[in-house]
Every structure is written in structure tokens, then in C-alpha cells.
Amino acid sequence: MTTTQRLDADLLIPGKGDPIEKGALVWTGKTINYAGPHKDLPMEYRKLKASRHAVVMPGMWDCHIHFLGAEKLDMMAAAITSQALAGARCVPDLQAPLMAGFTSVREVGGYGAQLASAVDSGKVLGPTIYGSHSAISMTAGHGDVHSMPLDGLSALTAHGVPFTVADGVEGCTRAVRLQLRQGARIIKVCASGGVASEKVNPDHQQFSNEELKAVVDEARRSGRAVAAHCHGKPGVMAALQAGCLTIEHGSFLDDETIDVMLEKGAMLVATRAIIEGLLAMKEHLTPVMREKLLHVADAHSASYKLAVQRGVKIALGTDTFSSPKAGGTFGYGKNGQELLFATLAGLSPLEAIEAATANGPLTLGPQAPLSGQLRKGYDADFIAVESNPLDDISILADSSNVTHIWKGGSSVKSSS
Ligand SMILES: [Zn+2]
Missing domain, CATH: 2.30.40.10 (Urease, subunit C, domain 1)
Structure with a gap:
């Protein structure tokens, strides 16, 4: 009883x-x-x-996190780590955010969709997971593993490793279905380059408008919202026009992009924690990554402030992908840092709590549970x-x- x-x-x-x-x-x-x-x-x-x-x-909700069993910021290493090993490494990684007060996570690129059942059954202690499985990327895009032969990568994809590369309207439609097959509750798409991938530029749009629309349309037919990774303006605009619900990172928002966000009811998941986390360890980054980080860091801060000022709905996400380094403030279990960063961007403490709680489920669109x-x-x-x-x-x-x-x-x- x-x-x-x-x-x-x-x-x-x-x-x-x-x-x-x-x-x-x-x-x-x-x-x-x-x-x-x-x-x-x-x-x-x-x-x-x-x-x-x-x-x-x-x-609280961390609306942008990754569970890849990764030991460092290296997509190749994550892709070739055996799934059993990755899963085992995820056990403490799941527990840490829960013990920091994060009872739900939106996992946008990793093993979360697969791990959700282990958590739900009580076998593993962790937050409730709403996962995307892969972050869908175009060939040569932010979520591609550039140093790996493409046929090797697609073999891993077929075996459930959460990296999916797709091209063309048909390919993008199928890519969404592949994520649904893994239990995705949200679809994640890479609409611009990023910092952590080697050969892509965060300013460039990734996927054509038609491809992005195909992703959103297929997601919508299954009652899934789409989260768009994007930094530069062209990617943000294309993602919004295609109907993506959330802009992840959003480093180069301006009044024009914010007008469209407000008009479409899109939300921002700014992920300041990873920018601060990478800045703190910038001497350990590759020169290419370091240069890209410095290119986005200040713009990201201004962009976040502008979005808050203009009344864009904010949900909090950290982009946590690894355990904290000794003495560091970034990593699993340090997720609450994001509330502090939200107040530095202009939210009041009460608004930061709302962004970390009530607004979390809204990032799932039709899949939103009564939570937060x-x-x-x-x-x-x-x-x-x-x-x-x-x-x-x-x-x-x-x-x-x-x-x-x-x-x-x-x-x-x-x-x-
Ligand atoms: Zn991320």
C-alpha cells in the first residue's frame, strides 16, 4: 500500500x-x-x-547533460569505448547530479535514453532521464567523429553507439527514427558547428533548412520536440525557422534572433557552466578548441544577458560530460553552479530557481511530465x-x- x-x-x-x-x-x-x-x-x-x-x-532539472562514460573531451575516445565500460562509468556519474538535487535530466547526446530503464527500475540511483540518444549531425558536422572512417562510425551507430550522422531529407527523417528506436524522448540536432569538435566552425550553419525541417517534422509526428545545438546566427535562425523548441548554447544571439525566439515561443538553454569549465582548463585544450572557446566565451555571456533582458524563457543546462577535476567547479554533481551563472546573466534568484525547476519539463514539449x-x-x-x-x-x-x-x-x- x-x-x-x-x-x-x-x-x-x-x-x-x-x-x-x-x-x-x-x-x-x-x-x-x-x-x-x-x-x-x-x-x-x-x-x-x-x-x-x-x-x-x-x-532541479539539468536540461543539457551527457552520459557517455567519457574520461576526457574526446569524441573519438567516447565513440570507441565499449558500451559495457561506458555504462559502468555512468553509474557514479548518474548518482552525482541526483545527490546535488537534480532529480531530472534532459540528456542530449549519450547513453541516457538507454540508461533510463536501469534508473527507472531502481537498479541504478540517478535522476529521471529524458534522453535524445545521439545528437544528430550532418556528415562533417559538430557531432561527426571526424577522425574515424565513416563506415566504422555507421557500424557503431547501428550497434547503438550514440553518434548519428545523416544527410538529405530522407537521411534526416531516418536519423530521427533511429533515435526513437533507442527510446528518445527529445530529438537533438546540431544546427551549427561547435567548440569541442575539431574541424567545424561554430559560426557556420549545419544542415540545410530542408534537412532541419525534416528532423522537426519527423519528431513532431511522434510527439517529440527538437533541441538545436547552435552558436552562430545562421544556425540559430535556421533552427528557429524549422521549428526547433530550444536553442542550446545560443552564443551569438542578437535582437533579430531574439525577436524570432519570442515570436516562436522558443527557449534558451544557455549552458554557461561548460564555457566557464573550459575557460578554467583552457591550457589543456587543443589550440583549435582553445581558439574557438575564446571566440564564443564573451559573446555567449552578452548573448545570455540580452536574452534574459528581452524575456526569452530560460531553462538551465550545464553540458556536463565528465567528473569534476580536483578542486574544479565543473562536472557531475556541480550542476547547481548553473543557477549562480543564471543570476550573473540577470535572472533574480527566484527566476533562476524557476528556470532550474518549473521550466525544465517545458523543454520536452509534448513529452513534458508534470514535474518541476x-x-x-x-x-x-x-x-x-x-x-x-x-x-x-x-x-x-x-x-x-x-x-x-x-x-x-x-x-x-x-x-x-
Ligand atoms: Zn552538449
Whole structure:
């Protein structure tokens, strides 16, 4: 029998809307029954024994993460790592974001779609995963593994390795179907070059308008939204015109691109954490990557600020792909850094929390679950923190400040 449980909180931050002082939260099994002021608690829940916490808010969403079992930023190494080894390496990598208060992730290029069932069954501890499987790339694009013979890469693709190269309307349509076959809940497409790939330029559009439209159309027929990796303006414009829901990174947004984002209701997942993470380790990057990083870093910061100022809907993603280096601030478990970066881009702490919670599921379009809010009928995913993140958002950046975590109504972390 599923039991009904209650907690009381000095402050309840619902994810969307104003914080509630002296709040209460009631849930049965995996679903919230009541979240609101303690004084309005329905009679039937008043006699439940309640635990008491300082601040309670929804579990957070990292809307841009990768689980590849990668030990370094090297696509070739990721592609040829055996899938069993990659899966085993992902076990602690899945656990770390959950323990930092991230109860859901949107995984946009990696083994997430495959790993989701291991998490759902309770075999592996981790956030609920909404995965894309591959990031679909054109030949010679951002998600191609340039140093590998193409036939070798397609053999790996056919065996479920999450790298898919496609060309032409037909090829792009089939590429979407290949991801659905792996359990994709979101489709990811590379609409411009990027920083981490060697031979591509972040300013260049990738895929033709027709190809991008084919990806979006096929995704839409299966109720999937499309996330577009793009930095430069031509890629952003093409992705938006094709109907992609989210712009990932968006390093060179200007008023014109933002007008189109607002008109289309597109969202920005800026991923500042990876830019800061790479800047901190720039001497270890290849000269080509370093040059591209320096090309996008300042523009990205200005672009993020402009998007916030103009009212683009923001969801948070970190682009985490590896474990943190000793003393580093980037890597699995450091995901809460992104809230701090969001406030540096101009969001208030309350807005940053909304971007990390209520806005997360919106990046999945029709696949969005009822999650990210403390609200009746929503997933019972929530966290407790010792002090008020509205006074100091950086407390969410340190996982040790997240003292309690409930996922699907069950306690997965309790430090007291
Ligand atoms: Zn990424």
C-alpha cells in the first residue's frame, strides 16, 4: 500500500510563483497531494506526522547533460569505448547530479535514453532521464567523429553507439527514427558547428533548412520536440525557422534572433557552466578548441544577458560530460553552479530557481511530465536545503547544502 506522507517547511519555494512561508507538502506514492500554506492544510492531512525542514523546493532539472562514460573531451575516445565500460562509468556519474538535487535530466547526446530503464527500475540511483540518444549531425558536422572512417562510425551507430550522422531529407527523417528506436524522448540536432569538435566552425550553419525541417517534422509526428545545438546566427535562425523548441548554447544571439525566439515561443538553454569549465582548463585544450572557446566565451555571456533582458524563457543546462577535476567547479554533481551563472546573466534568484525547476519539463514539449513544481498532481520530486537560496543562490551550487532529496516520493538522501 502506498502511504501518504507530509513535511512542513519554514519556506516552501514552489518552482513557479511566490515562496510560501510556513508551508506544508503532502504526497502519496509518487505524486504530490498538497503544497501550500500550513494554515490551509486539508483536515485529512493534519494528523499526519510531519518532518520539519528549513527550505523545501522542487528537485532541479539539468536540461543539457551527457552520459557517455567519457574520461576526457574526446569524441573519438567516447565513440570507441565499449558500451559495457561506458555504462559502468555512468553509474557514479548518474548518482552525482541526483545527490546535488537534480532529480531530472534532459540528456542530449549519450547513453541516457538507454540508461533510463536501469534508473527507472531502481537498479541504478540517478535522476529521471529524458534522453535524445545521439545528437544528430550532418556528415562533417559538430557531432561527426571526424577522425574515424565513416563506415566504422555507421557500424557503431547501428550497434547503438550514440553518434548519428545523416544527410538529405530522407537521411534526416531516418536519423530521427533511429533515435526513437533507442527510446528518445527529445530529438537533438546540431544546427551549427561547435567548440569541442575539431574541424567545424561554430559560426557556420549545419544542415540545410530542408534537412532541419525534416528532423522537426519527423519528431513532431511522434510527439517529440527538437533541441538545436547552435552558436552562430545562421544556425540559430535556421533552427528557429524549422521549428526547433530550444536553442542550446545560443552564443551569438542578437535582437533579430531574439525577436524570432519570442515570436516562436522558443527557449534558451544557455549552458554557461561548460564555457566557464573550459575557460578554467583552457591550457589543456587543443589550440583549435582553445581558439574557438575564446571566440564564443564573451559573446555567449552578452548573448545570455540580452536574452534574459528581452524575456526569452530560460531553462538551465550545464553540458556536463565528465567528473569534476580536483578542486574544479565543473562536472557531475556541480550542476547547481548553473543557477549562480543564471543570476550573473540577470535572472533574480527566484527566476533562476524557476528556470532550474518549473521550466525544465517545458523543454520536452509534448513529452513534458508534470514535474518541476510543488503542486497537486505533480511528481513528488523535491529537495530540502539548510538556508534560503533566495538570499544566496550559491548555496545550491554545493551539493552538501542539499540535505534531503526525495525522488518519486521516496527519500534518496537524508543527511540528518
Ligand atoms: Zn552538449
